[in-house]
Amino acid sequence: MFVSLEQSHQENTIMTRMVAHDLKNPVWGIQSLARSLLKRKEYAEEVKQSLELIANASSNSLTLINDLLNDSETSKSFSKEMVDMQKLLHYCILLLQTKADEKKQHIAIESEYVFISINRQKIWRVISNIVSNAIKFSPGGSSINVHLENKENTVLLTVKDNGIGIPPELKDKIFFNDPGVSRAGTAGEESHALGLVITRMIVQEHNGKIWFESEEGKGSIFYVELPRVTEEGETFADAEQTEMRNTG
Ligand code: ADP
Numbered sequence: 001m002f003v004s005l006e007q008s009h010q011e012n013t014i015m016t017r018m019v020a021h022d023l024k025n026p027v028w029g030i031q032s033l034a035r036s037l038l039k040r041k042e043y044a045e046e047v048k049q050s051l052e053l054i055a056n057a058s059s060n061s062l063t064l065i066n067d068l069l070n071d072s073e074t075s076k077s078f079s080k081e082m083v084d085m086q087k088l089l090h091y092c093i094l095l096l097q098t099k100a101d102e103k104k105q106h107i108a109i110e111s112e113y114v115f116i117s118i119n120r121q122k123i124w125r126v127i128s129n130i131v132s133n134a135i136k137f138s139p140g141g142s143s144i145n146v147h148l149e150n151k152e153n154t155v156l157l158t159v160k161d162n163g164i165g166i167p168p169e170l171k172d173k174i175f176f177n178d179p180g181v182s183r184a185g186t187a188g189e190e191s192h193a194l195g196l197v198i199t200r201m202i203v204q205e206h207n208g209k210i211w212f213e214s215e216e217g218k219g220s221i222f223y224v225e226l227p228r229v230t231e232e233g234e235t236f237a238d239a240e241q242t243e244m245r246n247t248g
Contacts, residue, residue: 017068021069024065027061027065028062034052038051038055056091060124063121067121078122080119080231081117081118081119081231082116084113085118085148086112088124088127089109089111089148089157090109092128093131095128096131096135099135103135103140103141104141105138105144106143107131108145108146109147110147110148111147112148112150116226119205122202122206125198129198131159133195134160134163135185136185136189137164138164142162143162145159146158146160150228154226155227155228156225157226158221160220162218163186163220165217165219166212166216167216175200175210176197207226210222210224211223
């Protein structure tokens with residue numbers, strides 16, 4: 001049977017929305033349960049922290065599901081707010097810590113205070129995708145270094161691993177949903193070659209840049225650069241000048 005490209009795209013979209021629809025209720029259930037358990041006072045700090053992580057992770061997942069249901073990946077509902085990115089980074093990594101612990105990997109974070117205008121959920125996905133790849137493609141017991149710093153007009157996130165690296169023939173393909181780039185992780189983790197496509201799209205939506213350096217068998221460094229802008233879309237330097245003009 002002949003199925004046109006457009007028809008198969010439409011079917012894919014319907015399937016995606018059906019899956020999103022069916023996931024919504026259970027994820028909402030997890031979030032409500034975690035939130036209602038959090039209202040009790042009797043927990044040890046560690047249990048409370050885990051419940052908060054579950055509540056936040058399910059809330060982020062619900063936003064993602066709603067995005068898929070409303071098909072807003074490509075539409076205008078791209079809202080930004082001023083976000084403490086250092087805090088967001090620590091929170092993302094805390095969520096991935098169990099995965100790293102299972103492989104006895106150490107994640108070292110070095111970060112300064114970064115406060116920029118971004119879409120919180122989307123940048124959470126960017127950090128999550130890159131750090132979980134570092135975990136997935138590194139051997140047990142290795143170290144991963146995450147660095148976040150303010151540059152003059154940008155913010156730079158760097159994730160360095162000592163893993164399997166990316167062979168030269170895959171280097172041009174990993175951001176473009178090429179099935180040939182999918183490799184299993186060092187502990188047999190699955191790969192669908194989607195994470196970096198989504199990551200690249202989100203970074204571009206933020207007018208940022210993403211790139212990497214990698215040596216096969218030695219490891220990779222992924223870089224994400226985002227404009228350091230205020231809520232009004234001005235760079236911090238421009239905002240300072242406007243302030244000076246207004247006060248002086
Ligand atoms: P997934 O959606 O499965 O996480 P990605 O799009 O994130 O897949 O990554 C695509 C492919 O790029 C991976 O299967 C792997 O071959 C390569 N890759 C991505 N990150 C790394 C890394 N840190 N080290 C080695 N290979 C990587």
